[in-house]
Amino acid sequence: MASVEESEETPGESLTDSLANLKLEDSPERVVTLDGDTAQKVSLLDKYYGPLPEAEDKTEEFDYVIEVHGFSPNLKTKDILNELFINKSSEFMKLKWVDDTHALAIYTSSSDASFIAESSFKNIQTRLLSDSNHEASIFIAKSYAKSIRDFLCSKKPSHSSTELESNSSIPEKPPLSASVARRMIGHALGVRITASPEQKEKENRLWKEAKEKKKQRKTD
Numbered sequence: 593m594a595s596v597e598e599s600e601e602t603p604g605e606s607l608t609d610s611l612a613n614l615k616l617e618d619s620p621e622r623v624v625t626l627d628g629d630t631a632q633k634v635s636l637l638d639k640y641y642g643p644l645p646e647a648e649d650k651t652e653e654f655d656y657v658i659e660v661h662g663f664s665p666n667l668k669t670k671d672i673l674n675e676l677f678i679n680k681s682s683e684f685m686k687l688k689w690v691d692d693t694h695a696l697a698i699y700t701s702s703s704d705a706s707f708i709a710e711s712s713f714k715n716i717q718t719r720l721l722s723d724s725n726h727e728a729s730i731f732i733a734k735s736y737a738k739s740i741r742d743f744l745c746s747k748k749p750s751h752s753s754t755e756l757e758s759n760s761s762i763p764e765k766p767p768l769s770a771s772v773a774r775r776m777i778g779h780a781l782g783v784r785i786t787a788s789p790e791q792k793e794k795e796n797r798l799w800k801e802a803k804e805k806k807k808q809r810k811t812d
Contacts, residue, residue, distance in 0.1 A: 654720070654721045654722045654733065655702040655705065655706075655720070655722065656698055656699050656700070656701070656702050656705050657696050657697070657698050657699070657705065657720070657721040657733055658696070658697050658699070658705050658708055658709045658718050658719065658720055658721060659690075659694060659695075659696060659697075659718070659719050659720070659721050659724045659726065659729050660672055660676075660687075660694070660695040660696070660697055660716050660717070660718055661693060661694050661695075661716070661717050661718075661719070661724075661726065661729075662693070662716065662717035663693060663715055663716040663717070664693075664715070665692035665693055667715065667716070669687060669689075671715070672687065672695060672697075672716060673687065675713045675714065675715055675716045676697060676708060676713075676716075676718075686698045688732060690726075690728050690729045690732050691728060694726055694728065694729050696721065696729060696732060696733055697718075705720065706720065709723075721733055
């Protein structure tokens with residue numbers, strides 16, 4: 593699974609405080625609704641970033657982004673992440689806050705984004721950003737469009753699948769020996785599983801043979 597990048601901020605901070613020290617080219621990690629007035633919030637965003645993009649002016653990056661919404665303003669980043677990872681270990685990339693009850697989750701796979709958008713969760717609701725009519729979410733996504741595009745490019749494999757299949761330098765997955773399996777099972781059960789001297793001797797012989805084969809492959 594891909595590593596998660598998250599932005600954790602204190603709920604309830606004022607919009608004025610959030611934007612007070614921003615430069616024109618910066619984008620807020622989190623924008624909090626001021627007195628519940630979306631129009632006032634968008635107006636302040638316009639002051640820094642220009643006019644709000646039209647809803648239909650959506651880029652292909654939106655296929656990789658879902659909008660998390662309909663949750664309690666008391667939820668924090670970790671709460672949302674716990675919900676998102678319940679259904680599937682997707683290639684999650686980043687979480688961007690929009691306001692107290694909206695956030696954007698960016699994935700490296702559009703199919704993963706679609707899967708999560710159609711899933712049901714206990715404390716949150718999800719939808720593809722392309723299906724959203726929440727102006728602030730669209731605004732933030734447009735502001736981060738280049739960053740999203742750069743992230744997606746960085747996640748793409750550097751070699752084609754054909755090249756990877758023909759690349760003999762890629763190591764094979766090592767076989768699971770009986771001794772390793774025994775230790776794993778014993779650790780899971782909290783007990784120590786022992787083997788007979790004959791079994792240990794057989795395992796040692798197989799291990800040495802595997803080691804010799806590996807050494808031989810390197811010299812070929």
